[in-house]
Amino acid sequence: MELNSKVPDGPLDKKWTSHKGKIKLVNPANKRKYKVIVVGTGLAGASAAATLSELGYQVKAFCFQDSPRRAHSIAAQGGINAAKNYQNDGDSVYRLFYDTIKGGDFRAREANVHRLAEVSLNIIDQCVAQGVPFAREYGGTLSNRSFGGAQVSRTFYARGQTGQQLLLGAYAALEKEIARGGVKMYPFTEMLDVVLVDGRARGIVTRNLRTGKIESHVADAVLLCTGGYSTVFYLSTNAKGCNVTATWRAYKRGAGFANPCFTQIHPTCIPVTGEHQSKLTLMSESLRNDGRIWVPKNKGDKRSPSDIPEGERDYYLERKYPSFGNLSPRDIASRAAKEVCDEGRGVGSSGLGVYLDFSDAIKRLGRSAIEARYGNLFDIYKQITGENPYESPMRIFPAPHYTMGGLWVDYNLMTTIPGLYALGEANFSDHGANRLGASALMQGLADGYFVIPYTIGDFLADHKPDGISETHKSFLDTEREVKERLSKLVSLRGNRSIDSFHRELGRLMWDNCGMSRSKAGLTETINKIPELRERFYKEACVPGSGEDLNQTLERAGRVADFLEFAEVMCRDALDREESCGGHFRSEYQTEEGEAKRNDDDYCYASVWGKSEDGSPKLFKEKLNFENVKLQTRSYK
Amino acid sequence: MNLTLLVWRQETPTSEGSFKEYKVNDVSPDSSFLEMLDLLNEELEVKGEAPIAFEHDCREGICGSCSMVVNGKPHGPNKLATTCQLHMRSFKDGDTIVIEPWRAKAFPVIKDLVVDRSAFDKIIQAGGFISVNTGAAVDANSILIDKESADSAFDAATCIGCGACVAACPNGSAMLFTAAKVSHLGLLAQGQPERYSRVINMVKEMDAQMFGGCTNHGECQEACPKGISIKFISRLNRDYLKGRLLQIVQGSGMKAQ
Numbered sequence: 094m095e096l097n098s099k100v101p102d103g104p105l106d107k108k109w110t111s112h113k114g115k116i117k118l119v120n121p122a123n124k125r126k127y128k129v130i131v132v133g134t135g136l137a138g139a140s141a142a143a144t145l146s147e148l149g150y151q152v153k154a155f156c157f158q159d160s161p162r163r164a165h166s167i168a169a170q171g172g173i174n175a176a177k178n179y180q181n182d183g184d185s186v187y188r189l190f191y192d193t194i195k196g197g198d199f200r201a202r203e204a205n206v207h208r209l210a211e212v213s214l215n216i217i218d219q220c221v222a223q224g225v226p227f228a229r230e231y232g233g234t235l236s237n238r239s240f241g242g243a244q245v246s247r248t249f250y251a252r253g254q255t256g257q258q259l260l261l262g263a264y265a266a267l268e269k270e271i272a273r274g275g276v277k278m279y280p281f282t283e284m285l286d287v288v289l290v291d292g293r294a295r296g297i298v299t300r301n302l303r304t305g306k307i308e309s310h311v312a313d314a315v316l317l318c319t320g321g322y323s324t325v326f327y328l329s330t331n332a333k334g335c336n337v338t339a340t341w342r343a344y345k346r347g348a349g350f351a352n353p354c355f356t357q358i359h360p361t362c363i364p365v366t367g368e369h370q371s372k373l374t375l376m377s378e379s380l381r382n383d384g385r386i387w388v389p390k391n392k393g394d395k396r397s398p399s400d401i402p403e404g405e406r407d408y409y410l411e412r413k414y415p416s417f418g419n420l421s422p423r424d425i426a427s428r429a430a431k432e433v434c435d436e437g438r439g440v441g442s443s444g445l446g447v448y449l450d451f452s453d454a455i456k457r458l459g460r461s462a463i464e465a466r467y468g469n470l471f472d473i474y475k476q477i478t479g480e481n482p483y484e485s486p487m488r489i490f491p492a493p494h495y496t497m498g499g500l501w502v503d504y505n506l507m508t509t510i511p512g513l514y515a516l517g518e519a520n521f522s523d524h525g526a527n528r529l530g531a532s533a534l535m536q537g538l539a540d541g542y543f544v545i546p547y548t549i550g551d552f553l554a555d556h557k558p559d560g561i562s563e564t565h566k567s568f569l570d571t572e573r574e575v576k577e578r579l580s581k582l583v584s585l586r587g588n589r590s591i592d593s594f595h596r597e598l599g600r601l602m603w604d605n606c607g608m609s610r611s612k613a614g615l616t617e618t619i620n621k622i623p624e625l626r627e628r629f630y631k632e633a634c635v636p637g638s639g640e641d642l643n644q645t646l647e648r649a650g651r652v653a654d655f656l657e658f659a660e661v662m663c664r665d666a667l668d669r670e671e672s673c674g675g676h677f678r679s680e681y682q683t684e685e686g687e688a689k690r691n692d693d694d695y696c697y698a699s700v701w702g703k704s705e706d707g708s709p710k711l712f713k714e715k716l717n718f719e720n721v722k723l724q725t726r727s728y729k
Numbered sequence: 730m731n732l733t734l735l736v737w738r739q740e741t742p743t744s745e746g747s748f749k750e751y752k753v754n755d756v757s758p759d760s761s762f763l764e765m766l767d768l769l770n771e772e773l774e775v776k777g778e779a780p781i782a783f784e785h786d787c788r789e790g791i792c793g794s795c796s797m798v799v800n801g802k803p804h805g806p807n808k809l810a811t812t813c814q815l816h817m818r819s820f821k822d823g824d825t826i827v828i829e830p831w832r833a834k835a836f837p838v839i840k841d842l843v844v845d846r847s848a849f850d851k852i853i854q855a856g857g858f859i860s861v862n863t864g865a866a867v868d869a870n871s872i873l874i875d876k877e878s879a880d881s882a883f884d885a886a887t888c889i890g891c892g893a894c895v896a897a898c899p900n901g902s903a904m905l906f907t908a909a910k911v912s913h914l915g916l917l918a919q920g921q922p923e924r925y926s927r928v929i930n931m932v933k934e935m936d937a938q939m940f941g942g943c944t945n946h947g948e949c950q951e952a953c954p955k956g957i958s959i960k961f962i963s964r965l966n967r968d969y970l971k972g973r974l975l976q977i978v979q980g981s982g983m984k985a986q
């Protein structure tokens with residue numbers, strides 16, 4: 094597999110401008126002759142589909158929900174970063190770039206990250222113009238707040254519903270283009286395969302989730318904007334429908350999958366209450382602006398939090414990382430929480446929890462100020478736990494949240510399959526081994542509004558429309574394969590539910606490929622997964638047929654793909670004999686228990702490709718740091 | 730907890746539906762309403778029976794997917810909460826719970842509790858946006874917006890498009906949904922150029938999609954999980970009137986102010 098990152102020459106801060114000036118364009122009159130397929134209409138997909146349509150391309154867009162407005166992006170709470178420096182606190186494009194590279198533990202590509210920081214400025218302008226109601230000051234200007242891993246205030250927000258407001262902005266732009274006729278929207282439709290003609294992506298095969306109809310769609314380029322795969326752990330903060338199917342199918346057709354083991358465990362989620370639990374709820378990182386995290390100093394201290402005097406509390410983040418304190422990056426905060434719980438100092442009935450305490454902030458600022466900042470989050474907490482966080486501290490625990498890994502893409506966001514692109518959480522491009530808070534929304538919109546509209550022209554200009562249609566042999570073959578897979582699933586008549594397999598896989602992955610990983614655990618898991626897969630095809634049950642709305646069948650397909658993908662994830666974690674960002678190998682830690690990175694041997698992106706015999710094979714993209722010095726990440 | 734459920738089952742959009750009774754046992758009061766349905770569905774699945782189809786995704790009250798009438802109320806008994814935010818501690822051991830889909834002319838049933846809400850997207854397509862192409866924006870702080878308007882716009886923009894307002898309305902009207910979008914954009918400086926054409930076009934589409942008229946029952950506001958106020962409906966009505974007047978005065982070319 095050839096991994097040419099196509100990073101343009103020249104100084105870092107000129108690369109994107111000069112690239113835009115040099116790449117090929119499709120002239121306006123010709124754009125309408127090209128068809129582009131956009132799979133997924135979250136932030137990345139909706140912004141890409143709308144913008145490409147505005148430029149004149151014929152766009153077909155797909156999502157599995159009943160409307161693009163319901164994509165998982167809608168759930169993002171805290172905010173979106175941009176290097177606007179409206180607060181005059183020393184922010185700059187370079188600083189956002191640097192924070193992101195450092196936050197990612199030096200495992201991302203410099204040029205991509207710098208471009209992200211550059212276009213962050215345009216994103217905020219665009220969103221405001223669309224009517225996104227960001228928080229404002231009394232003077233009418235935009236407000237900002239701080240997020241983990243940064244010492245400036247660069248996060249724009251719309252109460253605790255930033256993702257919702259940004260998505261509704263992109264959704265409105267998309268609906269505007271649908272109304273104009275530039276985009277044809279296919280909701281309730283799941284992509285089940287990519288179609289290649291002569292090695293190039295030429296379309297997709299889909300299933301209409303209402304009617305079960307299998308259809309092919311042809312295009313000149315295909316964009317996968319299908320989000321992340323945290324639900325491989327079953328319990329995560331992601332929406333229930335999130336899945337790996339689209340990107341995994343692309344892998345099976347030859348696309349490289351980069352850094353699958355780089356997953357983010359978010360430190361502030363509501364702890365698990367019992368077996369019935371179907372998902373976990375995030376409490377936004379923004380809460381760490383005013384909440385203080387602590388556990389009792391003594392093991393097994395079961396007193397109620399208000400009975401534990403100051404002197405017997407351990408504000409462990411403030412103690413261990415005084416310069417970032419409660420705003421330490423996510424990987425570090427999560428691991429620290431695990432550590433204190435492993436020591437037996439965790440709180441709540443399961444002992445798997447730490448306190449996030451607002452009493453100081455309420456004393457300092459008053460209850461109404463806290464309510465204005467976080468009211469809806471406090472309400473969510475109360476609804477779920479039945480406890481009132483204004484009166485007693487919240488209990489939180491880490492949970493799977495985001496996947497930095499994804500399809501490998503070059504500087505133009507193209508995967509290793511020509512004509513197949515990946516945007517948003519579905520690609521691996523910008524966050525290295527750990528993503529900073531409020532940077533996923535930024536990246537999704539950067540990719541969709543401001544990167545792909547330029548870079549796609551470079552490819553299309555060289556690949557003129559050629560009249561290939563859905564009756565081409567490759568389409569018919571792929572359709573047949575999709576139908577065979579479906580009929581295999583729909584004939585499963587065992588005695589175990591699909592969810593029970595998903596839970597079993599999730600448990601296995603959480604224990605062995607979650608917050609802490611080891612050679613022994615990973616090796617064992619790699620052996621167990623094929624066996625679990627086998628049992629799935631023997632024991633799982635899918636009632637009904639494939640000819641109408643069958644939600645069990647939808648889940649079965651996704652779980653079947655997870656059962657394959659999980660193995661590659663573990664292989665990747667096993668290969669990387671270092672600890673970096675969200676990837677913590679228990680064998681590689683310092684004496685104080687901090688991650689020990691190994692730049693001599695592992696300063697690369699791992700890219701997994703399918704080899705001839707079907708087994709995953711590792712390729713490497715060496716990462717070159719020309720502008721920042723590789724350092725041990727310290728937040729002390 | 731042990732419960733009895735009466736659930737609306739309907740195989741296809743055209744088939745006749747009916748209530749079916751189910752018993753669910755050993756439900757944890759800490760589990761959510763949807764987790765209780767998951768439990769039942771898993772039992773049905775392993776028996777080879779068709780599970781109850783219902784929509785859900787985020788399970789935290791923001792995507793607007795979940796849509797059921799629980800004991801006669803859209804999203805169930807709790808105020809300011811979606812079905813997925815409803816927890817079983819709101820019910821008592823031994824309760825009988827009646828579960829139905831949204832019922833409205835504009836939202837035909839697809840299967841069981843799943844209804845077709847594409848009419849909402851159509852209303853947005855008619856004008857629920859600001860016509861600004863990517864790249865055409867000025868610096869975000871170059872237009873100041875007073876905090877009060879920004880906050881009020883947010884209050885309207887918080888709509889999750891679930892359709893509870895329509896399901897609660899005796900007329901099956903989408904007035905609260907439409908008014909929320911009209912107000913969100915109409916309260917902001919950026920939304921002014923299309924303010925009056927937007928309201929006229931969206932209301933027209935609302936009628937075309939078979940939503941009923943608004944006769945001020947106020948049930949929509951009661952049912953709205955996001956607490957969107959009916960004051961936005963009055964705002965829509967004012968803008969609509971002004972828009973119509975402008976139409977008459979200026980012919981079809983409607984301009985702001």
Ligand SMILES: Cc1cc2nc3c(=O)[nH]c(=O)nc-3n(C[C@H](O)[C@H](O)[C@H](O)COP(=O)(O)OP(=O)(O)OC[C@H]3O[C@@H](n4cnc5c(N)ncnc54)[C@H](O)[C@@H]3O)c2cc1C
Nearest residue numbers: 133134135136137157166171172284320517518531533534
């Ligand atoms: C609870 C929560 C809070 C968060 N808060 C923040 C925050 O404050 N700031 C921040 O920057 N980030 C945040 N994130 C992360 C961020 O929300 C996501 O990374 C981002 O929204 C992903 O956007 P996306 O467009 O890549 O994918 P998504 O929004 O996940 O969209 C995926 C799309 O793909 C479609 N799709 C998937 N598979 C298929 C298929 N096979 N066929 C057809 N369609 C398919 C779906 O229908 C959907 O339209 C948060 C995440 C969570 C879980």
Ligand code: FES
Nearest residue numbers: 786788793795813
């Ligand atoms: S499932 Fe998203 S609002 Fe209920």
